[in-house]
Amino acid sequence: MIYTCFPCCTLTTAIAGTKPAQKARMVTRTLAGQIDMCLSCHPERPDRAHGRRVMGCFSCHLGNPLAGTPEEAHRGMVLNPGDLRVAQKTCGQEGCHVEQVKHVKNTLMATNRGIISTLQYYWGEIQDNNGTLTVDKLLENHHDKKGLAADYFRKLCGTCHLWLPRNTLPGFLSEKGGGCTACHYLPKKMESGRPKDKHPLITRQIPMKNCVRCHNRSGRIGLSYQGLYETEGYGVPFEDGEFSSLQLGDGRFVHKIHPDIHYEKGLVCIDCHNQKELMGDGKQRTHLYQQVEIRCETCHSGQDGLERLLQEQNSNKKYPLLNNLIRSEDKQILLKGKLDNKPHPLRPFSRDKCRNPQHSRLSCQACHSSWVPQCYGCHVRYDRGKTQLDKLSLKETFGRWQEYRSYMRYENPTLGMLQGNNEKPGEIVILVPG
């Protein structure tokens, strides 16, 4: 780093109007070799990997780091570098996360392809649920509704995808979206007596909160994992005859019941779900089950299987199934929690009970999932005379959708058959209404 006195510059602070104009006192050459004058006024300190003296401001936020006036310096600047519209120039620029940015645009979190094509199939607009319509295609063409299914998606589902700009929708929805930032964003804890620095941290240690921000509807996986059961809208009086006291940010009432054992042991989403599942490998898939690779057997098939996984982790394989395995002093292979850094034992399943011939077709979930939210009589009402916010175009348009359900239960799951094919035998799995 080279710091050079630069007294002639008259840059003002970026937060115009909040501080008096000040002269730039220095120019910084960042570790990336970029001359960056922004730092003369901006005190913000991101995380270490994206440190102010490593990256400067321009590398991520664009603008003009050599301009003499704040207006010039801020021209073309982006507040959220993770927004997928600009990510190729910011996070995905040469030397940074080029591949990840290209790949993530093809993942289901960005395309929502499975949701859209299933809706189209339900509405009878396509022959099967393997359609090709994606969020970015819908964004390109605001005026073409492409049928009721697309309109339903725009009004009700269009808040949970990576193309959604952050802080654009009202209320609790404002925290959703943001491209890379949707997951890798960590607000900084404010410390008393220090300069106010709102710059968030960018992290690979994704907290569960960031995942559950979206994964809390439909299958309610993010809630169920924590043992949160969504009760009826009025707050069913489960608590000694009193109405529920637990409420989500969107107003839904929840009741605490027993969580997933992995949650109890301290595991978070990213401890199991790997980079390829979450950020993709560039290949566009239609459905979640095509993108998810991790299985119960991955961790619980015994020492031999774990040895193979550890070898894979230590090899040069681009996308190992797990990358948080460690070997303990007594030669056992353990899973190291990515957030808590704690070692977790990976106990093998019982060969006698889980692999006996009579039950060979049972999935692990069929027996070991203790409950599942079951929404009966799920239906919607469409009123074409009223308007509703299109979450993609961010405009009020005609056609209002409203969701209803008859009743909700948390009970032992119903089972059914996932028919096999030449490559894979049939499997008894969980069926969920709703």
Add this chain to the structure above:
Amino acid sequence: MDPHTTSKKSRPCNDCHSNPKSMGLGYGNISFTNGIWGFSPATSKDPKIFGQNQRLDAFVDKNGRMLVHASRSELRPFKKSELDRIIQVGLCLPCHKGSEDPVMKNWVKGKSPVPCNCSTNAFKTSVKTQPSPTKAQCTGSR
């Protein structure tokens, strides 16, 4: 799907083999008469209540007729033959508990033993049953 509600302890045998809800039939009672099982639903299919002529909790009827479509074409509720086999195990569970029992351990697919009188207790029905093998006869058979 994986509901993400994993527990270390698995569901007990009768939770799948004697529970019509788990089999996809919906809430109700299974009865066993003259060697044939029947199902009495506990919920109504009155269209005035639910707006459709079908019970909301049922994926399949007792004849194996599929009542709802799944989001995946290869996903379906159990067929009649599968329901028969699942319930057949349930009939024996009141006495032959768990996978360690000789009857369960030696159960041969498609060649299940004929249920005995004691099995009717599994479903708490008051339906008359035809004479069938006694408990002593079926214990440990095969």
